[in-house]
Amino acid sequence: MLKNFSISEVMDSLGVNKFTWKMFFLLGLAMVFDGYDYMIVSYTMPQIAKEWGLSAVAKGSLSSWSLIGLIFGGALSGIISDKIGRRKTLVVAIGLYSLLTIPIYFSNSFTIFALFRIFAGVGLGACIPVVTTTYSESTPTNRRAIFITFGMAWMIVGWVIAGLVATAVVPAFGWRLCYLIGGIPFLYSIFLYFKMPESAYWLANKGYREKAVKALQSIEFTAMGKSTDWDIEALVIPPPPKEAGPKALFSKRYIGITIGIWIMYFCGCFIVYGINAWLPSLMLEKGLKMSSAYGLAIAQNAAAVIANCSTGFVAEAVGRKKNLIISFFVAAISVIIMANIGGGFDTILAACIFLGFAVNYSITAIQPLMAEAYPTEFRNTGVSWCHAFGRIGGASAPIVAGIVIGMGKGYAVSFMFYAIPAVLGLLAAIFLVKKETKGKSLDELAEGDFK
Numbered sequence: 192m193l194k195n196f197s198i199s200e201v202m203d204s205l206g207v208n209k210f211t212w213k214m215f216f217l218l219g220l221a222m223v224f225d226g227y228d229y230m231i232v233s234y235t236m237p238q239i240a241k242e243w244g245l246s247a248v249a250k251g252s253l254s255s256w257s258l259i260g261l262i263f264g265g266a267l268s269g270i271i272s273d274k275i276g277r278r279k280t281l282v283v284a285i286g287l288y289s290l291l292t293i294p295i296y297f298s299n300s301f302t303i304f305a306l307f308r309i310f311a312g313v314g315l316g317a318c319i320p321v322v323t324t325t326y327s328e329s330t331p332t333n334r335r336a337i338f339i340t341f342g343m344a345w346m347i348v349g350w351v352i353a354g355l356v357a358t359a360v361v362p363a364f365g366w367r368l369c370y371l372i373g374g375i376p377f378l379y380s381i382f383l384y385f386k387m388p389e390s391a392y393w394l395a396n397k398g399y400r401e402k403a404v405k406a407l408q409s410i411e412f413t414a415m416g417k418s419t420d421w422d423i424e425a426l427v428i429p430p431p432p433k434e435a436g437p438k439a440l441f442s443k444r445y446i447g448i449t450i451g452i453w454i455m456y457f458c459g460c461f462i463v464y465g466i467n468a469w470l471p472s473l474m475l476e477k478g479l480k481m482s483s484a485y486g487l488a489i490a491q492n493a494a495a496v497i498a499n500c501s502t503g504f505v506a507e508a509v510g511r512k513k514n515l516i517i518s519f520f521v522a523a524i525s526v527i528i529m530a531n532i533g534g535g536f537d538t539i540l541a542a543c544i545f546l547g548f549a550v551n552y553s554i555t556a557i558q559p560l561m562a563e564a565y566p567t568e569f570r571n572t573g574v575s576w577c578h579a580f581g582r583i584g585g586a587s588a589p590i591v592a593g594i595v596i597g598m599g600k601g602y603a604v605s606f607m608f609y610a611i612p613a614v615l616g617l618l619a620a621i622f623l624v625k626k627e628t629k630g631k632s633l634d635e636l637a638e639g640d641f642k
Contacts, residue, residue: 197427198391199632201407203331208414214329215338217387218322219345221285224376225318226349227356228292228311229257230492231373233468234357234485235366242366243301247597248590254468256305258586260312262579268317269575270436272324273568278389280571281321285380288314292373316582319346320575327562327570328390332632333507336559340503343555347495350467354489392633395428396567429637435568440576448564449573451623452557455515456581458612458619459554462522465588465609466550467492469596470543483536490540491547498552503559510629511560515620518553523613525549530606553616563628566637584612 232254240250264284272280291311298304322342330338353369360368388406395403400423408418434442440449470488506514525546532542557577565573596605628636 195425195427196421197429197632197634198395198403198407199332199634201411202329202391203333203632205411205414206331207334210410210413211330211334211338213413214325214387215341217383218281218325218342220379221281221318221376221383222322222342222345223349223352224285224289224379225315226346227353228288228349228373228376229315230350230353230467231357231369232257232308233470233488234354235361235369236468238361238366239304245301248593249301250593252590252593253304253308254464254589255586256308257312257315258464258582260309260314261316261582262312262586264313264316265320265575265579265582266316267313267575269320269569269572269579272317272321272571272575273393273435276389276393277321277325277328277571278384278387280317281325281387282380282384284314284317284321285376285383286314288312288318289374289376289380292370295370295373296367316579317575319343320571320578323558323562324571324574325390327559327633328392328567333630335563336506336511336629337503339559339562340499340506340555343551343558344496344499347492347499347551350492351489351496354485354492358485358489392567395426396431400424400426400428427634429566429634431568432566432637435572437569437572437576439569440565440573445565445573447623447625448560449577451619451625452561452564452577453580454619454623455519455557455616456554456561456577457584458519458616459522459550459557460581460583460585461588461612462526462550462609463554464582464585465592466546466606468589469592469605487540487543491543494544494547495551498548499555502552502556506556506559507629510627511556511563512620512624512627514556515553515560515624516617518549518556519613519617519620522549522553523610523617526606526609526613530603530610550613553613560624560628563631563633563636567633 236250236253239245239253268280268284288311291307291314295304295307298307323339326339326342327335356372357369360372388409391403391406391410394406404421404423404426407421412418432439439445467488470491502514502518525548529542529546532539561574561577562570592605595608
C-alpha cells in the first residue's frame with residue numbers, strides 16, 4: 192500500500208481492466224442513442240421538406256434546430272456536471288432528450304418540429320461533453336486518448352443505425368415512426384442511474400475524500416477481485432486552481448488553448464454537420480435513387496467509425512498536436528476530391544468513404560485535448576463550452592449550405608467551400624496548440640501550463 196497516493200496513480204497502476212471496459216460500454220451505449228437522435232433528422236429531411244413544402248434554407252435548418260439546443264445544453268451541462276457530478280448530469284440529459292423526441296411523431300408543422308428539436312437538443316448537448324470527460328477520468332493515462340476517441344466512434348455507430356432504421360422504416364411507415372423510436376433511450380437512462388458510478392476524480396476534488404477512496408476501492412475490486420485498505424488521509428489531491436467555472440477558460444493560463452480548441456472544433460463541426468445534413472439530399476438531386484443516396488451516407492458514417500477508432504491510437508503514438516495537423520490537412524484534401532468527383536456510383540462511393548473517414552478523424556482528434564486541457568474542477572465546463580462553441584459552426588453549416596445550394600452554383604461549389612474551415616483548423620493546430628499532453632496524467636496536467 193502506498194504511503195501517499197493519488198487518483199491517477201491508482202488508475203494507472205490498474206491499467207486497462209474490467210472497470211475500464213464496463214465504463215466503455217455503459218458510456219458507449221449512451222453515445223449510440225445520442226448519435227441516432229441527432230442523425231435521424233438528416234435521413235428524414237427530404238420527406239419532411241416535401242410534406243411541408245419547405246424552401247432549401249428551411250430544409251437545411253431542420254438539422255440546425257437541435258444544434259441550437261446542443262449549444263445551450265452543452266454550455267449548461269458542463270457547469271452542472273462540475274457541481275453535481277458526471278453521473279446525475281448524464282442520466283438527466285438522456286432522459287430529457289428521449290422524452291422530448293417522442294412528441295415529434297405527432298408534430299404537424301415546421302414550427303412544432305423546430306421547437307421540440309431545440310428542447311431535445313439541450314439534452315443531446317450534455318451527453319458528448321459528459322461522456323468525453325468521464326472517459327478521461329476512468330481510463331489509465333497511456334490509453335486515455337484511445338478510449339475518448341472510441342467514445343466518439345460509438346456516436347457514429349448511432350449515425351449508422353439511424354441510416355439503417357430510416358432506410359427500413361421511411362418507405363414503409365413514413366418518417367414519423369423514426370422519432371417514436373427515438374424515445375427508447377429513456378429506458379436506458381433509468382438503467383444508467385443504477386449502474387454508472389461517479390468519477391473518483393470529481394469526488395476527490397469536491398472534498399468527498401471518503402467517497403473517492405471507496406470509489407477507488409470499488410474500481411480495484413472490479414479490476415482485481417480485491418481492494419486495498421487505503422488511508423483516506425493519504426490521498427493526494429492537486430491544489431485547486433485560483434479560478435474555476437467559465438471565467439477560468441479565459442484566464443491567462445488557459446485562454447491560449449481555449450481559443451485553439453474552439454477554432455478547431457468550430458471548423459470541424461462546420462464540416463461534419465454541414466456535409467451530414469445535406470449529403471442525402473445532394474445525392475438525390477444528383478439523380479441517385481433514395482436507397483443509393485442513403486447508402487452513400489451510411490458508408491460515409493461507417494468510415495467515420497473506423498476514423499474515430501484509429502485517431503486515438505495515432506494520438507498516443509505521435510502526440511496530440513501532430514495528429515491534429517495531419518488530420519485537418521487530410522480533411523481538406525478529401526473535401527477537394529469530393530467537390531470534383533466524377534464517374535459512376537463506385538467512384539462516388541470511394542470518395543464518400545474517404546471523406547467520411549477524413550473529416551470525422553479531424554473532429555475526433557480534438558476530443559482528447561479538450562479533456563486534458565483543464566483541471567477536474569472545471570474540466571467538464573471546459574469540454575462542454577468547447578463543444579457549445581463548435582456547435583455554432585455545426586448549426587450554421589446546414590443553413591449556409593442551403594444558401595449556397597439555393598444560389599445555383601452547382602455541386603462542386605456546394606462541397607468546395609468546406610475546404611475553408613479545414614484550412615482554418617489546420618492553422619489553429621499549427622499555431623495555437625503550444626503544449627503536448629501525451630503521456631501526462633490528469634493530476635500532472637492540473638499543474639501544467641497551457642499559455
